[in-house]
Amino acid sequence: MTLTSSEILRHNLHAWNWAARHGHRWSMPVDEAVIDRARKGILELHLTPTKQIPASWIQNIAQKKLLGLASAGGQQGPILAAAGARVTIVDLSPEQLKQDQICCKKFGLKIATIQSDAADLSMFEPASFDLILNPVSNCFFPNLSTVWRECARVLKPGGLLLYGFINPVAYQFDYEEANGGHYHLKYHAPYSDHESLSKEEKTRFIYPEAPLEFGHSLSDQISCLLHEGFVVEDLYEDNWGDERGLDKFFPSFIAIKARRVSI
16 A cells, blocks of 8 residues: 555654654754854764765855755754854754754754745745755655755755755665675665565564655656756765665765756
């Protein structure tokens, strides 16, 4: 049975609420040292697990309007706020958003938090933001085209979209087998937890505490973005930091710097 979009959202909301309450890696607020460095202009920001965003990608952000898209968890938002940006965080999970609120209160930072699906930015007027930051999270979105359309709408002309995503090739392997040293192509592209896994695999991999994932094609990740009036200015690759078996063969993550050039 195919899940509806609302069912996927409910499942992933529950999963990320659970992650935030149990100290997930992406739900751990940054510490005082990171905030102090951000106040001095040293931004330790990540779109992917290990590599920091190049300093050249984010410059002169004081008083700029920045949107953290599906990026709650007490990490990117507080860092950007400490650097002087006017920050709004949109995330599906209220518990993830709470991590931003707690962090900002602790360090005397101001930030706006809004609970919403990334595909629905209707609360914002057109051309509201100078920059959108979207760390790896679109693997939890069933459809990217609407997200890119909304990003194009709320970005100012010339504004930047910085986002990270999982290399779709990574989804063609069984992670458990790869981590055990056995590598073979197993799943067709594009990948979907609900559509690609066998009945037996679903009982092992799909449970309330694990968000549903979607391995979007490069066409959806990049070509659909270009059709919305963006140009890609730069990119870099990353991996899990040698935590996963696939790190031996190819980078599992890609980060993109794209600029909105037309309306």
